[in-house]
Amino acid sequence: MSSLVNARGVSKHFGAVRAVDNVSFQIEQGKILGLIGPNGAGKTTLLKALLGLTDCDGELSVLGLDPFKQRKELMRNICFIADVAVLPRWIRVTQLLDFVEAVHPNFSRSRAEGFLTQTKVRSDAKVRELSKGMVTQLHLSIIMAIDAKLLVLDEPTLGLDILFRKEFYGNLLNDYFDAERTILITTHQVEEIENLLTDIMFINDGKILLDSPMDALADSYTELMTSGENAARARGLRPIAESELFGKSIFLFEGVSREHLDGLGEMRTPAVADLFVAKVKEARR
């Protein structure tokens, strides 16, 4: 498998603030990677560096290109949705298709029109006449009609209702994703996408806290719910996080095998959101 993205010691400073602080990682082809982090963690800055929208220190290559210096070449094979409100409000749907068709060598207009017929977006409508959900459908229809190697989605469903959000990810998986393609998503609504991710990366204060395939999480992390004496024993096994719920103690273990925890209580793989909170708290200690 080949790496689409190679980052080694990538940093980006804004004055004294280190938005991205010496991070190294790789993204392989055919993955759906979730980049999770709180506001101000450096997610957007990192994405901007990947997309060539901002320069950065360190070694960064995307599809073998320097994203900042070779942005035009890069944009032929990368798509991104940075925010839902990003389409110009004055443009008509047909004009938008005309324009993308004229400037993008990998865009298939018929494919985009095919996606649009499944929505309520009229081709003669102006973007300002569309609802927020419809604008996202329009944007996604264009993006999915571009034969790109890497798709970057930065909070793509922000401000959309649950129906649109479900449909958005459904379309993405069913109509777009295949082994040739790679998707990088950031979102606050982790629980909605954790089932479709193949890999996950946590970022906080510009640093990567976790970079792992999803299926390896079950091997490394265990959540244990218990009470009483068992809780005291569990505490002795050095959990990375502890919380209380309905009088029960919930522990999160990293690198402790399930045999060790057997008999102490109910075990399961932690939800990504819980794991994220635990990792952030651990990093702040």
Place this chain on the structure above:
Amino acid sequence: MIGTQLALIKREFWEHRSIYVTPAAIGVIVTLGVLAMLMLTSGFAKELDMVIFGAQNLAGDAERRAALTVFFAGTSWVFLVALMFLTVFYSLDSLYAERKDKSILFWRSLPVTDAETVISKLLTAAVVLPSITALGIWATHLVNLIVFSIWVSVQGGDAGVLIWGSVAILDNWLAALIVLVASGVWMSPFIAWFLFVSTWAKRMPFLMAFMPPIVLGLLEWIVFRTKYFLTVVGERGDMTPLFHGVSLERFFEEEQWRDGVENIGLLAHMDLIGFVTDPGFWSGLLVCGILTTAAIYVRRYRDES
């Protein structure tokens, strides 16, 4: 490359409909004005009536030709003034609006470089806007000549001779196109300055465009008691080298085009060679290049989040 540039310029027409609405509106206003003039003067003596649209009682063909040229130059002047305002507002908005509505992130997600985008705006302001205005002038002129012909025919005159036989269409139209495109090129340092402000100003681009030159001029006067900067900026507005050293304003005011019977027409008064060999022409292009590069640099490097 050219395909992308054409698509980018087409996009400017979609976004800024004033590019063609303004000349069309001016055309309608001018035509209505001509009609009003004909209506109002028709109450006078028949001879006077004919002076205005048929020029029948003028001394000869040359004067009639000149009278029609005055009319053409006068209406074109209205378009030129409108073009000036249109260019200022267009240039100041062109790279500001996309930041304000955040669509810049969409435009930058496509395989189009910042240089291509900024150059498309420069070309639109300096070449496309003047060309569209020239089209508007031609169309309006044609409509007005038809209106004149009908009027003259109704009054019993021979429009074929009095109007169509006397009007120097080729001379007038070509002259209008040259003046407009030349003024776009001549004013290009201003346009590039507006583009730069448009991509750089966080808010109030209009104020940001006009305040610094005024402040700079005032400072120069306070410190050195000279007005060199404002003089250079002000004189450029006259497009001097195209009219044998006569300023555009004086050219119209003093009716220079009327100086000789054999020399009637607008083209004869233009000095294209003088224009392109004038140091001001080249220094203007240089300043335009520098400011355009600065605009590209700002659009590329500035983080818009």
